[in-house]
Amino acid sequence: MDHAQLAKDIVRYVGGEENIISLVHCTTRLRFKLKNADLADKSLVSKLTGVIKVKIIAGQFQIVIGTEVNDVYREIMKLTQLENTIKKHNSDEGKVSLFNEAIDIISGIFTPLLGAMAGAGILKGLLIVAVSLGVLTEVDGTYIILHAAADSLFYFLPIHLAYTAARKFGADPHVAVAIAGALFYPDIINAYNQEVHLSFLGIPVALMKYATSVIPIILAIYVTSKLESVLNKVYPKTIKKFFTPLTLIAIMVPLTLLIFGPIGNTASEWLGIGYSFIYESSALVAGVLLGSSWQILVIFGLHWGLVPVALNNLSQFGQDTFTAMITPAIFAQAGAALGVWLKTKSRKIKSIAAPAAIAGLFGVTEPAIYGITLRFKKPFIIGCVAGAIGGAIVGVSGAGSKSVGVPGITTLPIFFGEGFMLFLFGVIISFLLAMIGTYLLGFQEHIENEKGKEIDEGFKSESKKIDDSIVLSPLTGAVISLKDVKDDVFSSEAIGPGVAIVPINGDLHAPFTGSVTSVFPTNHGIGLTSDAGIKVLIHIGIDTVQLDGKFFDMKVHYGERVEQGQLLGTFDLEAITKEGYDITSPVVITNSHQYLDVISGDDENIAAGDRLLTVITQL
Structure with missing residues (x-):
């Protein structure tokens, strides 16, 4: 393959360098963002020697090259003046529905924060336990410092969300953080605490508490990204570097305080009221539904769409019962994987089931699901049933998390408080029921076939x-x-x-x-x-x-x-x-x-x- 010639032809057939907004590549394909997709000739590009396939997906003109994509990419960068810009949008394959797009947006905004949230959540849980046991008091310097460390991420959550939302929506992250930071500026906080009536250009401002809030800043940064795109086209190149941020900050901070804050907080209250209605109508039924369906949602990637529910519960009520009720479902799949390990005589299956079960105990169930339980079907079903039973117990317990965390052994302290012992009982029961149920009811092992031990020993004995x-x-x-x-x-x-x-x-x-x-x-x-x-x-x-x-x-x-x-x-x-x-x-x-x-x-x-x-x- 002549990489230089292919690069030249590709640039020509996508409409020339002036039609290219950005170019990145992954393992197999070039991903173009074009100003005018109609100028790109998909048919001609497809016929080029070295091009496997051409796809137009989610606003990207993608050219599948294969393992030599990096060589072609380098030749294009040599040939043009294009800068290797940071890709800001998820490159999902195929057209997506509004529902799937919403799931994608939510996961793109929240998942980068989950690791830090889990760490801070564990520390917060440990502090709750330490105070309950009398090891520390809330006036101790040690507690005050560690509590500040654990709680700062949640208190300033809108600032973190501003950054991740900006990267997801394609806005300037630093401008986004400046907009969110204004909500926590001391003068604004003091005005809220002292119930001072502020107005902007004669329009009254409804001040409210933004700490731990979710929806207002996401709405604000989404609008910011759209406005930024317009301003970058309007302002000349010589001044847009300075005037675009100036305009965005000057417009979006007042709009957030005047419009997006009240709208977002109202939506948060409605979400909280809706969840409370379901939970208070029957916590037992809510626990059964969540405990039985959570891992099914994980399979389809839909669980990310429910992350805001947990965060909103913490913001509205100070604790989150939602996370508590899904915890048994996670431990149940780990228990089912362990049941497979106990039951099977295949060393190969054992070598996979054991680490999968351990990963599940720490909150990562994908290896257990895809590697063991879902493949044998019955263990997955048993795990869902056990999760439903545990979820019902936890729902009745009234237990809730005091912080955000991926449910697992290390995050159990965040549930410490009212109903904790019954919560712990529900989690243990779900784990044991899944493990024992899988062991007793068994499963059909498709792994062993006519080759028997020869397969199990691997290729070395063949x-x-x-x-x-x-x-x-x-x-x-x-x-x-x-x-x-x-x-x-x-x-x-x-x-x-x-x-x-x-x-x-x-x-x-x-x-x-x-x-x-x-x-x-x-x-x-x-x-x-x-x-x-x-x-x-x-x-x-x-x-x-x-x-x-x-x-x-x-x-x-x-x-x-x-x-x-x-x-x-x-x-x-x-x-x-x-x-x-x-x-x-x-x-x-x-x-x-x-x-x-x-x-x-x-x-x-x-x-x-x-x-x-x-x-x-x-x-």
Whole structure:
């Protein structure tokens, strides 16, 4: 492939450099944002040598190149004066409904904060326990300092949300923070506390408390992003750098105090009233519904849409019963995974079930769901039933969290207070019921087939009886079809055939002996070529390019020789999951056209080093 010529042709056919707003790339594709999409000729770009597919998605003109995308990208940057701007919008595949778009916006705003919220929440919970046990008092200097550390994120939550919302909506984050900061300015706070009547240009201002609020600042920053886009087009280049922020701050701070604050706080009150009506009508029923359905929502990614409910409850009532009622559902899936570990005789399944159960106890249930319970179906159902029972108990207990946190062993202190012992009983019961129920009722193991122990021992004990080449699994986890991957470039096999793995740990191993032919700048993808000539692309997670290398540590470099089983790199599975990213990792053969066929095994769960793909060479 002539990368320079391809770069030149692509720029010409997308309407020229002047039609390009920004360009970024992920592991396989170039992602253009164009001023006028009608100027881009999709048909001509599709016919270029080296282009696999062209897609127009969510306002982006995407060109699928494959493993050589980075080389083409570099040539385009050499050819043009384009700057490698920071991508500010999520690049979802396909058209999305208003509901899905709302879920995406909510997750994009809140998930970057979850890690910090969990840490601060745990500290806040520990302080509550310390005061209750008499270890500290609220007037101790130690308590005052640690409480300030734990509570500052929640008190100044609108400022944090302003930053994440600005990145999601494409606004200037620093302007957004300035707008949010004005809500906490001492003069504004004093006017509120002293009930001073303020007016702006003769219009009365309804002052209110913005600490821990959610909706007002999100509304304000959304409007800010739209206004900023207009101002950048109106102001000349020579002055817009200064006059756009000036105009935004001067307009949006008064508008937030006059309009978005009252509207947002009213919406928050209505949300709180609606939740209270449901909870107070029957806490038991609410617990059953949440306990049984929460993990189903997790599967479809819909759980992110309910994060504002928990935050709003804390803001309106000082505690959140919603988070308490979903906690048994999380522990139940961990218990079901542990039940599978106790029941199965397969060492391979045990090697996956044990770490999946441990991850579940710490609040990360995706490995347990995708790797064990959902694959065997019955354990997942048992877990949902156990979660419903535990949720009912917790609902009746009246327990609630005093802070935000991902439910797990480390965050249990945030629930300390009224109803805590009954809450703890509900959580333990859900865990034990799921574990014992799975063990007693059993499940159908599809893993063991006619090859029996030969499969379970892995490829190392298998004789090579046909002229083929073997690709071992680079990851440990659940194997799924590429068709089930939520990225149609992979699911359509445009890059090549293969499978996807939902990993249960963060170790990436070499699937064969060969060389590293590409390592992507964000370290979430790697290309390898075996000594036999097989080219493999391993892509950790979906859309994880947006993490910009965070949580990934690649230990090998381009051109380096690697041995079968060698540790290529590591990634923080728990952190990536908590950021809201799908951890499903495609493993594909990118030069499959050179072979007769690529055959995947029947294993639904696999350990690193086991036989994953068989490449049938041409005769």
